[in-house]
């Protein structure tokens with residue numbers, strides 16, 4: 001069974017993430033969407049909330065599983081028997097960071113490959129931060145975040161203000 005891990009902060013999941021998840025699920029037997037418990041970022045949603053939002057968005061993709069991790073990605077991937085880590089590339093500016101991370105991960109565990117997927121053209125400009133900013137100022141988030149979670153993001157941002 002070929003298992004892939006799609007790691008990230010997902011604060012919150014965007015249409016760009018969902019596009020990568022759907023395409024990965026069509027290639028691998030199982031895709032584990034792994035939410036990083038990252039103390040250096042100041043997330044809007046807790047890890048549990050982010051996992052719940054993700055589960056709602058992938059409920060119709062049977063070979064997707066949502067989980068969380070902390071520590072090194074390579075340790076987590078080994079523990080899950082994953083062969084591949086998937087990362088989405090939106091623009092050239094993503095490349096340098098991703099390149100460094102992929103090489104470091106390769107050094108930590110040469111048996112696990114990093115696979116890059118070019119983001120869908122419609123999602124090139126999306127990031128979780130810009131989506132939150134648009135929500136904060138009452139802008140239209142249609143096509144940026146999955147419909148299932150739009151109200152949750154709006155509610156959480158209203159509560160935050």
Ligand code: COA
Pocket residue numbers: 007008009010011014015016017020036071072073074088089090100101102104105119123126127128129130
């Ligand atoms: N569509 C839309 N947005 C996307 C996207 C896509 N396809 N791909 C990435 N993004 C955006 C995210 O929304 C996020 O936006 P934000 O900064 O506005 O919140 C940004 O790109 C960063 O993406 P993310 O994928 O969440 O990366 P990250 O840098 O937060 O985390 C990990 C990357 C989890 C893979 C990495 O930090 C990690 O492995 N950490 C574990 C520790 C470790 O092993 N370190 C050693 C590695 S060298």
